[in-house]
Structures are given as C-alpha cells and as structure tokens.
Amino acid sequence: xxxxxxxxxxxxxxxxxxxxxxxxxxxxxxxxxxxxxxxxxxxxxxxxxxxxxxxxxxxxxxxxxxxxxxxxxxxxxxxxxxxxxxxxxxxxxxxxxxxxxxxxxxxxxxxxxxxxxxxxxxxxxxxxxxxxxxxxxx
Numbered sequence: 001x002x003x004x005x006x007x008x009x010x011x012x013x014x015x016x017x018x019x020x021x022x023x024x025x026x027x028x029x030x031x032x033x034x035x036x037x038x039x040x041x042x043x044x045x046x047x048x049x050x051x052x053x054x055x056x057x058x059x060x061x062x063x064x065x066x067x068x069x070x071x072x073x074x075x076x077x078x079x080x081x082x083x084x085x086x087x088x089x090x091x092x093x094x095x096x097x098x099x100x101x102x103x104x105x106x107x108x109x110x111x112x113x114x115x116x117x118x119x120x121x122x123x124x125x126x127x128x129x130x131x132x133x134x135x136x137x138x
Contacts, residue, residue, distance in 0.1 A: 003066065003067070006063070006066040007066070007067070009116055009119060009120045010059050010060070010062060010063035010116075010120045011063075012113075012116050013056075013059045013113045013114070013116035013119075014056045014059050014113070014117075015113070016112050016113030017052050017053075017056045017059070017084075017113035017114070017117070019109055019113075020052055020106045020107070020109040020110035020113065021034075021036060021048070021049050021106075022034060022036060023035060023106035023109060024104035024105065024106055025048055025091060025103070025106035026038070026091065026095050026101055026102065026106075026107075027101070027102045028098075029100045032104070033048075034048075034106065035049050035110075036048075036049055040087045040090050040091055041090075042090050046087060048087075048091075048106075051083070051084050051087040051088065051110075052084065052110055052113075054080050054083050055081055055084030055085070055088075056113075057080050058076075058077045058078065058080030058081040058084065059113075059116075059117040059120055059121075061080070062077040062117070062120050062121045063120070065077070066120075077121050078121060081121065084114060085111075088110050088114060091106075091107040092111060
C-alpha cells in the first residue's frame with residue numbers, strides 16, 4: 001500500500017476513534033452514558049475514553065512505523081487494538097443483553113475506527129522487518 005494511503009487510513013481510524021469519545025454510547029433507563037463519563041468492565045473497569053485512546057495509540061504506533069519514524073513490533077500495535085476491541089465488543093454485545101440498556105452511536109463509530117486500524121496494521125505498516133534502516137537507505 002502506498003505511504004499516502006497508509007497515512008489516510010491511519011488518520012481516518014484515529015479520527016473515528018477520537019470522535020466517538022464525546023458521543024453517547026448507551027442509555028440505561030433513560031440515563032445516557034457517553035465516552036467521557038461512562039466506563040466498561042471486563043476484569044478491570046476502564047473509562048470509555050481510555051479504551052478509545054488505547055486503540056488510537058495502537059494505530060498511532062503503526063503510523064509511526066509506516067512513516068519510518070519508529071520500529072515498534074507488530075504485536076505492540078495489535079496489543080493496544082485488541083484491548084480496545086475487547087472493551088468495545090463488550091459494549092456492542094453484552095450491554096444490549098442487559099435489561100433496560102440500549103446502544104447509541106458511540107460504540108459503532110469506535111468499532112469502525114478499530115476496523116480501519118486493523119486494516120492499517122494488516123497493510124504491513126507495523127512490520128519492522130519491511131522497513132529499511134537509515135544506514136541501508138544511504
């Protein structure tokens with residue numbers, strides 16, 4: 001994938017993730033939970049804004065690799081994305097099964113940002129083996 005396309009993909013992913021923070025994520029008996037005030041629990045209770053930022057960090061690390069500014073292992077990029085995906089999936093799958101809970105737009109925007117992030121990592125941008133070192137380029 002061309003570098004310009006990788007940058008657009010990564011920036012789109014990060015923007016979608018960050019856009020989901022101020023949006024409403026769910027409604028419990030008429031009370032709204034947004035990305036700034038609500039939290040999700042799986043083993044550890046994390047605020048939604050932190051979950052989204054973790055996903056954005058994974059994409060940002062991948063972007064730094066694709067630009068040749070860093071050499072971060074692919075598993076590190078994927079690790080951040082996996083944690084964020086786990087918690088967003090809880091919002092998308094588990095919350096609606098609870099009585100009186102309805103989903104709003106936030107988790108869907110965040111999930112689309114995570115999908116774009118996985119596409120960016122899959123494009124090979126986070127694979128340090130594909131990057132040439134500055135010494136090899138000269």
